[in-house]
Amino acid sequence: MLVLPLSNAKSLEPFVEKCLRDQILLICVVGDNCQEVEDQIDWLIVGDGSDEGRFITTTSHPDETLSDVIEFAEAWYEDRKSEASVVKL
Numbered sequence: 001m002l003v004l005p006l007s008n009a010k011s012l013e014p015f016v017e018k019c020l021r022d023q024i025l026l027i028c029v030v031g032d033n034c035q036e037v038e039d040q041i042d043w044l045i046v047g048d049g050s051d052e053g054r055f056i057t058t059t060s061h062p063d064e065t066l067s068d069v070i071e072f073a074e075a076w077y078e079d080r081k082s083e084a085s086v087v088k089l
Contacts, residue, residue, distance in 0.1 A: 001029070002027060016045060026077070026084075027041055028072065030061045
C-alpha cells in the first residue's frame with residue numbers, strides 16, 4: 001500500500017517500475033488525492049499500451065483508514081504467497 005502524501009512526486013515512477021520488476025500484484029493507494037495518484041500509477045503501468053506484460057491491480061481508498069486498507073490488502077493476498085506492506089514515498 002502506498003500512503004500519501006508523496007514527499008517527492010518524482011519518486012512515483014521509480015516506485016512503479018520497481019513494483020513491476022518485483023512482480024507486485026496489487027498497489028493500494030490511501031490518503032489525500034489517492035484517486036488521482038492511482039490514475040497516475042495506472043498510466044505509468046500501461047504506458048503506450050504496447051507491452052501487455054505490464055499489469056498491476058490498483059485501488060484507491062479515499063475514505064478509508066490505513067488499517068482498513070491493510071485489512072483489504074491482506075484479504076486480497078490471502079490465497080497468494082505474498083503479503084501486504086506499507087510504503088511512504
